[in-house]
Amino acid sequence: MRFFTLFGLPISFNIDLDQLHAQYRELQKAVHPDHHASGSDSQKLLSVQKASEINDAFQTLKNPLTRAEYMVSEHGFDVRHEQQTIRDGMFLMQQMELREELEEIEQASDVETALDDFYDDVKQLITEYTDAFQQHFNQSEYEEAAMAVRKLRFIYKLKEEAQHLEDKLLDF
Template structure:
């Protein structure tokens, strides 16, 4: 399967929601309200206004806030990249090679956080998994589980894979080639199933973004929000399992 991509949003409410976030001042929550070096007040700037020392990012800062983005799944990727390079120029450790050890450590920590945030938000699947962890309060990665309707077929498929691995070292045979063909057919079927899951994900992503554009959420929308989160989590869990099976089949049968 090719890389999962997001369609561009044309929803005016969602675009306005993104615009409001991009017009905010370039300030990030910092770890301290006072500069660690000169003790001047720091109100959000990542460089102290008095001594121009780099400030450590707050541990409470999430990836979306880091890039001045709302918690949407169809984000402004141009803004993401632009902000990433802007902050990279501020935090990159190479620019602090002649500074004291405190500034070196702060720039290294800020840069590592920035790189992790960028990698996560740039990938639609990782972005969705991260948002679910934020919104649902989960601290662990989403576990992969087989779709309920494929459970018995998956068990049979795993048995066939194990049989193929055991027979392959013995050399080619008609039975082995028949099994290879069967497994390749199963792989194609799973790839189609994965594609359908990704279509369902795109629909869920659109619903989420539309809901966020209605902020502040009315009480009746909170259950809708939780329902979308549960739906996305289930699809992502199933997709990860199916994707791993597809990769296993590719690696085993060629």
């Protein structure tokens, strides 16, 4: 879990985002290419590579979904690049219902309320699957943790679709 180590953070889903940001700024200052402008070409290249690695690690850890994806990938479950489908019938039914709810928002008499209701449902599911992920991960049940992350990916995708719909409908 080198990303956590890089920022001096414990390997945990719940991280101190203020500490992450502070460590990021410190690390970026230390390896900034301007500090190595008078160095050799190899030193300059190494500085750029380290800055890129720090940025990748920061981007991964600051987002809850990518943090969870990273955590399970470190245990052999690369859910970001897999094409595995979820065979959980209840989850698939839930997805269909959420997709229908999302599609119906455009015809709702009160679009803002319909969007708020949808976001409430999504928030509840994010909490549910995040809790499941943490429980399984903390008990070293990495396959089950990866399944929770797969479900989170679906939910976050729906949330993103709702945000695009909101922008379209409310002219943002």
